[in-house]
Amino acid sequence: MNAPSSSSAARSPEGREQVRVLIVDDHAVVRRGIRAYLEVLDDLQVVAEAGDGQEALDRLEAMAAHGELPDVVLIDLLMPKMDGAAATARITECFPGVRVVVLTSFGEMERVHAALANGASGYLLKDAEPPEVITAIRVAARGDVFLDPAVARRLTQEIVSPPTGIGALTTRERDVLVLVASGRSNQEIADELVISERTARTHVSNVLRKLQLTSRTQAALVAVRAGLVPPQN
Structure with missing residues (x-):
């Protein structure tokens, strides 16, 4: 079930191509908070929300049918029905043009490795400042990877001094x-x-x-x- 992302991307008033974002979190107040600080930016557009991984996949399938896929999915890890790690794997498999950025409270390296192995283009902790979240979304939309600084340091340490x-x-x-x-x-x-x-x-x-x-x-x-x-x- 491969589907391309929307070919008719909207543009900001300054002429920049807008990044379309789907927010996935099981807490409505979190979704509203994220939406609030993303929507003040001209180059970011929140196109939908979902409360769990399965709902996110259902929304993506419906959006794909109309050629309106988001560019980036901002997703939590711990959710009912289908968690963020499993959803990330399904999203990157079924909708390869859509990038996934994890935004979670959990920084254990086991979860980081699982998310990246499943195709995530970013990993942020929920204590991240809004500019970091915005940067992660923009970086993912460009096809690159953005990691929370604390996570990046631990990954670097693993490479330099792998645990035994x-x-x-x-x-x-x-x-x-x-x-x-x-x-x-x-x-x-x-x-x-x-x-x-x-x-x-x-x-x-x-x-x-x-x-x-x-x-x-x-x-x-x-x-x-x-x-x-x-x-x-």
């Missing part, structure tokens, strides 16, 4: 390591974390790979030494 050992594990992988050390099977891990058995198996494999281990027994020893679980009597 337990520090290399994501939050979910640490949870899996604890369950492995407790003697849980892949299916039991899946049940505990409410994921599929296949996903649990993948997490276990990633844990072993990152810790450079070859067995679950070795992983259990690492978890005990790291103080994640008490020694088994």
Whole structure:
């Protein structure tokens, strides 16, 4: 379901092409606040709002049918029905001409990596100043990437000094390591974390790979030494 963005872009009074924006957040007051400070700018136009990822996809499909796709989707991560990470992946797959900028309260690197891997063109924290949000939208519309300065610093640090050992594990992988050390099977891990058995198996494999281990027994020893679980009597 690929569709081009609108070919008849509107222009600001100064003749600049306007950037069309779709705001996606499950809090109406947040959407209204963002709309308020975007709409005072001549080169930005808020064309629609959505309260979750699924509603955003429905709106984009309807807009695509009329050749009126936005240029940028400004989206939160934690939302009902379909979260921002999943929606970002769907948007960039189904509407490749539309750029996605994440605006969220969550700055964990696991979430940053997931958003960027899913095709996001920007990642901002909600304590960002309005000029940063505006810049991120404009940069994304040009086809470039804009990152919150704090996020950019952490990404740079990862490149310069990549984490090793337990520090290399994501939050979910640490949870899996604890369950492995407790003697849980892949299916039991899946049940505990409410994921599929296949996903649990993948997490276990990633844990072993990152810790450079070859067995679950070795992983259990690492978890005990790291103080994640008490020694088994």
